[in-house]
Amino acid sequence: MVSRTRFDDSDCPVARSVDAIGDWWSLLIVRDAFDGSRRFGEFQRSLGVAKNILTTRLRTLVAGGVLASVPASDGSAYREYVLTPKGEALFPVIVALRQWGEQHFFAPDEPHSELVDRRGGHRLRVLEVRAEDGRRVGPEDTTVQKASEG
Amino acid sequence: MVSRTRFDDSDCPVARSVDAIGDWWSLLIVRDAFDGSRRFGEFQRSLGVAKNILTTRLRTLVAGGVLASVPASDGSAYREYVLTPKGEALFPVIVALRQWGEQHFFAPDEPHSELVDRRGGHRLRVLEVRAEDGRRVGPEDTTVQKASEG
């Protein structure tokens, strides 16, 4: 039942992505994973989510190939959850959500957590959607083509 | 109860974004809005979601300032739902999710809907996260700073 799709327009990559992630908790788990969380307890304390929910979400993410369950790095018998390459590829998604939140839900001087470049410690550039030729494009410059193979 | 936050780490912009959007259905509504849907029935047919659910999602999105309810453009007495500037700013989020889906959930020759540049009809560039100085950065090049004001 992990893989039962909730969204039937599954030729749309957005719908498949949404279905693969599962729910918002899962996305916040991924965010925490980017932030360095690896252990069950770390995710649980950071998110404040119920443990049974966290259990199922971690399992879903592992089943979906976003996280992998590996032996703990400190040599203990516990396991850790780390991002797979597929999970790391969610980086732009998280960054986009973060930037949207920064721009629309915080007063200019309101403190909030920040994602910064390790080198220099500066904020990141705002994501830009670009056409093949490098032009910046917005929603009105694009259109969706249905199901043609590339 | 629309605004009751489910995620308490609300100094994180990702959590606020996630909370503001509401749920996955809402994100697919936004996707369809980018794709040109405006009417209740369009969203309903496209998504296959129950009408009461769609009603509450549309209300939530309007209340959150992502969509606006405006008089129908065809002169009829019905209303339409259109993206606000805040809603349009979700464009990179949708594009990021779409690209992630394209890269990880479709065989290379598997047909799927495509987002293309109107001029020329080509695919878009893959989103790149860049530091202030223009370097491409990945998850491992960044770190989260807690709640310092900018």
Added chain:
DNA sequence: TCGCTTTGGTAGCATGTTGCAACCATCGCC
């Protein structure tokens, strides 16, 4: 090696949310 704490879960149950189907008011149109 004994006992206590931490970790990583399960199990059961109350509550909230979702999906489905039926119903209904208004609109558009002839």
Added chain:
DNA sequence: GGCGATGGTTGCAACATGCTACCAAAGCGA
């Protein structure tokens, strides 16, 4: 004015979620 389409609302059953309690295994100090 009548009839189908549109855009909902309502009630209810099913499912998902969250809370709390419980539990087994691992760590760890003495």
